[in-house]
Amino acid sequence: MRLSDYVQFSFSNLWKMKLRTFLTTFGVTIGIGALVSMISFGKGIQKNITDNFKALELFNSITVFPSSSLFQSLNPDQDERRKVRQKGGKTNAILDEKAVLEIAKLKGVEEVFPDIRFPAIVRFNGEEELRLVQVLPSKIASSKLIKLRFGRSYSSDDEDSLIISNSLLRQLEIKDESSALGKRIEISSIAFDFSSLNPLEFPSFLKGEKLPFSRESYEFIIIGVTESMAFGGPSPIQSDIFIPPGRAQRIKKLPFTNLWDLFRAKEGKLGYSALNVRLSSPKFVDSVKSKIKEMGFETFALIDQLKEIRASFLYMNMILAAVGMIAIFVASLGIINTMVMSIMERYSEIGIMKAVGAGDKDIKKVFFFESSSIGFMGGVFGLGLGWLVSRLINRIVNYFLAKQGVPFIEYFNFPWWLCLGAVLFAVFVSLLSGIYPALRAARVDPVVALRHD
Amino acid sequence: MNNFEVLIKTDRLTKIYASGRIQVVALKEVSLFLEKGKFMAVTGSSGSGKSTLLNLLGGLDTPTSGTVEVNGKKVSDMNKEELALYRRYGVGMIFQSFNLISSRTAIENVELPLVFSGIFKKERSRRAEDMLEKVGLYPRRYHRPSELSGGEQQRVAIARALINLPQVLLADEPTGNLDSLTSSQIVKLLAALNQDQGLTVVMVSHEEALTREFANQIVHLHDGQVLR
Numbered sequence: 001m002r003l004s005d006y007v008q009f010s011f012s013n014l015w016k017m018k019l020r021t022f023l024t025t026f027g028v029t030i031g032i033g034a035l036v037s038m039i040s041f042g043k044g045i046q047k048n049i050t051d052n053f054k055a056l057e058l059f060n061s062i063t064v065f066p067s068s069s070l071f072q073s074l075n076p077d078q079d080e081r082r083k084v085r086q087k088g089g090k091t092n093a094i095l096d097e098k099a100v101l102e103i104a105k106l107k108g109v110e111e112v113f114p115d116i117r118f119p120a121i122v123r124f125n126g127e128e129e130l131r132l133v134q135v136l137p138s139k140i141a142s143s144k145l146i147k148l149r150f151g152r153s154y155s156s157d158d159e160d161s162l163i164i165s166n167s168l169l170r171q172l173e174i175k176d177e178s179s180a181l182g183k184r185i186e187i188s189s190i191a192f193d194f195s196s197l198n199p200l201e202f203p204s205f206l207k208g209e210k211l212p213f214s215r216e217s218y219e220f221i222i223i224g225v226t227e228s229m230a231f232g233g234p235s236p237i238q239s240d241i242f243i244p245p246g247r248a249q250r251i252k253k254l255p256f257t258n259l260w261d262l263f264r265a266k267e268g269k270l271g272y273s274a275l276n277v278r279l280s281s282p283k284f285v286d287s288v289k290s291k292i293k294e295m296g297f298e299t300f301a302l303i304d305q306l307k308e309i310r311a312s313f314l315y316m317n318m319i320l321a322a323v324g325m326i327a328i329f330v331a332s333l334g335i336i337n338t339m340v341m342s343i344m345e346r347y348s349e350i351g352i353m354k355a356v357g358a359g360d361k362d363i364k365k366v367f368f369f370e371s372s373s374i375g376f377m378g379g380v381f382g383l384g385l386g387w388l389v390s391r392l393i394n395r396i397v398n399y400f401l402a403k404q405g406v407p408f409i410e411y412f413n414f415p416w417w418l419c420l421g422a423v424l425f426a427v428f429v430s431l432l433s434g435i436y437p438a439l440r441a442a443r444v445d446p447v448v449a450l451r452h453d
Numbered sequence: 454m455n456n457f458e459v460l461i462k463t464d465r466l467t468k469i470y471a472s473g474r475i476q477v478v479a480l481k482e483v484s485l486f487l488e489k490g491k492f493m494a495v496t497g498s499s500g501s502g503k504s505t506l507l508n509l510l511g512g513l514d515t516p517t518s519g520t521v522e523v524n525g526k527k528v529s530d531m532n533k534e535e536l537a538l539y540r541r542y543g544v545g546m547i548f549q550s551f552n553l554i555s556s557r558t559a560i561e562n563v564e565l566p567l568v569f570s571g572i573f574k575k576e577r578s579r580r581a582e583d584m585l586e587k588v589g590l591y592p593r594r595y596h597r598p599s600e601l602s603g604g605e606q607q608r609v610a611i612a613r614a615l616i617n618l619p620q621v622l623l624a625d626e627p628t629g630n631l632d633s634l635t636s637s638q639i640v641k642l643l644a645a646l647n648q649d650q651g652l653t654v655v656m657v658s659h660e661e662a663l664t665r666e667f668a669n670q671i672v673h674l675h676d677g678q679v680l681r
Contacts, residue, residue, distance in 0.1 A: 005568050016556060352552050355513060356566040356613065357541020359534055446513045450552055 001362050010369040017342065021374065024331075024338040028378020028426055029385055031331035035324025036386030036422045037393075037412070042317040044413035049309075058302050060282045062289055063115070064103065064275040065298040066095045093296035095271035103277055106291050108284025113137045114272035116248065117239060121215075123186040127172040133187060134239035135248040136163075140278075146242065150178040151224035158246035162187075163224035167404065168240040177225045187241070188217045189251050218251055227407055328425075331378065332433040339371055339437030343444075350441055351449020360442040367438040368431060375430025379423035386422070387414065460489040460620060460653050461510060466519035466529075468505050468677075479505040481677040482519065487670065489620070490651040492644065494664035497674035503657040504625055506674065510655060511546045511623045512536045524620055541566055544621045545614025549629035551606040553598040553613075560585065560594040563612045570617065584612040588642065604635035611642065615652075622646065624656040628663060636663060643667075 116135035142153035390412035628636035644667035
C-alpha cells in the first residue's frame with residue numbers, strides 16, 4: 001500500500017464517523033492542551049527566574065557571614081568547618097572594615113559591600129509603613145543590580161537622597177510613582193538602647209512598657225523609584241528603600257535584622273551581619289569562597305544552589321507534567337474505545353480486504369494510521385488550545401499583578417521542542433493506543449467475517 | 454493446443470471445525486483435480502462442505518490435513534503472508550452476498566486489490582475502468598453498491614476478482630441472492646470468461662441445473678465427501 005492510500009483510507013474512515021472522531025480528537029486536544037500549558041508554565045517560571053538571576057549577575061555573587069557559634073551549630077557542614085579550623089582559620093573573625101578590604105583584594109573580586117539593613121518607619125504623604133532600609137553604596141546602587149523605573153540613583157555616598165520601590169509607594173497611596181521624585185520623605189529609625197537592657201525589666205517589656213528603643217527621624221529626598229521584581233531572589237535587591245552609606249553611618253539604628261545579631265551584639269563583637277561580594281565572573285566563585293573561609297567566615301553562593309534549583313524545577317515540571325499525563329491517559333482510553341468500536345463496525349470490511357489480498361500488516365497499518373491521525377490532529381489542536389489558554393491566563397494574572405505594581409511578565413514559555421514534542425507525543429500515545437485495536441483487526445478471520453452480515 | 458495442465462489439485466483434503474468439545478467434519482479426504490481453463494461446478498445441499506472447499510482453494514482458510522496445490526504451488530503449506538499474496542494475485546473470489554464495501558463506489562471496490570499491490574491511483578483507475586467495461590458496468594462506475602441492483606453488484610464483484618488477472622475464479626453461490634434471469638446472466642458471464650479468456654472457474658451452487666450447460670466437470674459433495 002502507498003502512503004497516500006493509508007492517508008486516504010484513514011481519513012475517509014474517520015470522516016465517515018465524524019462525531020466520534022471529533023469527540024475522540026477533542027479528548028486528545030484537551031489532554032495535550034493541558035500537558036502543553038502545564039509544561040510551558042513550568043518552563044516559563046524557570047526561564048523567568050534563571051534569566052533574572054543571570055541579568056542580576058547573582059551567579060557571580062557570594063554572601064559572607066561572620067562565623068557565629070549559632071551559625072556554626074546550625075550549619076550542617078560541620079566537617080568542613082573543622083577542617084578550616086585545623087588549617088589555622090580564625091573561627092571568631094569579625095566582619096568589619098578590615099575584612100572588607102581584605103576580601104576586596106582577592107583575585108576576581110569586583111566589589112565588596114556590607115549588607116546593612118535596619119528597620120525604620122517610613123513616613124510619606126501622611127502615611128506610615130515599617131520597612132527594612134538597606135544601605136547600598138552608590139556604585140552598587142547605580143549598577144544594573146538596581147532596576148530603576150523612574151529617576152536616577154544617587155551619585156555619591158554622602159547624598160541625602162534615597163531610592164524607593166514602586167510597590168512601597170503604592171502602599172503609601174501614591175498612584176503616580178513619578179510624582180514622588182524630588183519630594184521629601186522621613187525615615188524614623190528605631191535605635192536600641194543598650195543601657196536600658198535590664199533583665200529585671202523584662203516583664204514590663206512584655207507589657208509593652210519601657211521598651212529599650214528610641215526613635216529618631218531623618219529627612220531624605222526621593223530621587224529614584226525601582227521596578228518591583230516579580231522573581232526577586234535573594235539580596236541585595238529585595239529591599240524597599242536604599243540609602244547611601246555616608247548618611248547611614250550617622251543614623252542611630254538597630255544594627256541587626258535577625259536574632260543572631262542580637263546575641264552577637266551582647267557579646268560585644270559587633271561587625272556587619274553580612275557582606276555582599278561581587279565577582280567579575282562565576283569562575284572565581286570557588287577560589288574566592290575558599291579564601292574567605294580561610295579567613296574564618298561563612299559563605300553562601302547562589303551558584304552552589306544551582307544544581308538544587310535545577311532539581312527542584314525538574315520536580316515541579318514533573319508534577320505539572322503528571323497532571324497533564326492524566327488527561328492524556330484518559331484521552332488514550334478514548335482512542336482505544338473508538339478504534340475497537342470501529343473494528344466491530346467494519347468487521348466484514350476487514351474480511352473483504354483480507355479476501356482480496358490484504359496482508360495482516362496492511363490491516364494493522366490502516367488502523368495505526370487511523371489512530372495516529374487522531375493523535376496528530378489532537379496534538380496540533382491541543383498545542384493551539386494550550387497556547388490560547390496560556391495567553392488567557394497570562395493576561396488575567398498580569399492584569400491583577402499590574403495593580404500591585406508588578407511589571408508585565410511572560411509566565412509561559414513555548415520552546416520549539418515543546419511544540420514539536422507535543423505533536424510527536426500525541427502521535428506516539430495514539431500509536432500506543434492503536435496497538436491493541438490494530439492487532440485485533442489483523443486477527444479477524446476472513447471466513448468468519450465474510451459470513452458476518 | 455495441448456492443454457492438459459492440471460491447475461488445481463487437492464489430496465485427501467480434510468477440514469474439521471472444533472467448537473468446544475464438539476468437532477464438526479466439514480470436509481473429509483477430498484481428492485480432486487481440475488485442468489487449466491476448465492469450468493468445475495461443485496454441488497450439494499447446504500452443509501455439505503461446498504463453501505469450505507472453496508475457502509480452502511481460495512486460501513481463506515487452512516486445512517486440518519491434506520493438501521491443496523494451485524498452479525504448482527502448495528497453498529496448504531503457505532504462511533499468512535504468502536496466503537495474502539496468493540489471494541491477491543493467484544485467485545479471484547466472488548460470494549453470494551457480493552461482499553462489496555458499501556461506503557466505496559463501484560470503481561473503488563474494483564480498485565481495492567490494486568491498492569494492496571501499491572499501484573498508483575491513475576493506473577488503478579485505468580485498469581478498474583477497463584475491467585468494469587468488460588462486465589458492462591462502466592457507466593455505473595461511480596455508484597455505490599446500495600445504488601446498484603444485485604446483478605450489477607455481482608458484476609462489480611467479478612470485476613474486482615479479476616482485476617489482478619488471476620488464473621482461477623472461485624465463485625461461492627454467486628447466484629444465491631439473484632432472481633433466475635439475473636442468475637443465468639451471471640452464469641453466462643462466468644462461462645464467457647471461461648471460454649473466451651481461458652479463465653479456470655470453480656463455481657459452487659446448490660442448483661445443478663444452472664451450471665450443467667457450461668460445466669466441464671461436476672463434483673457432488675455430501676457430508677463433506679465427494680459422491681461419484
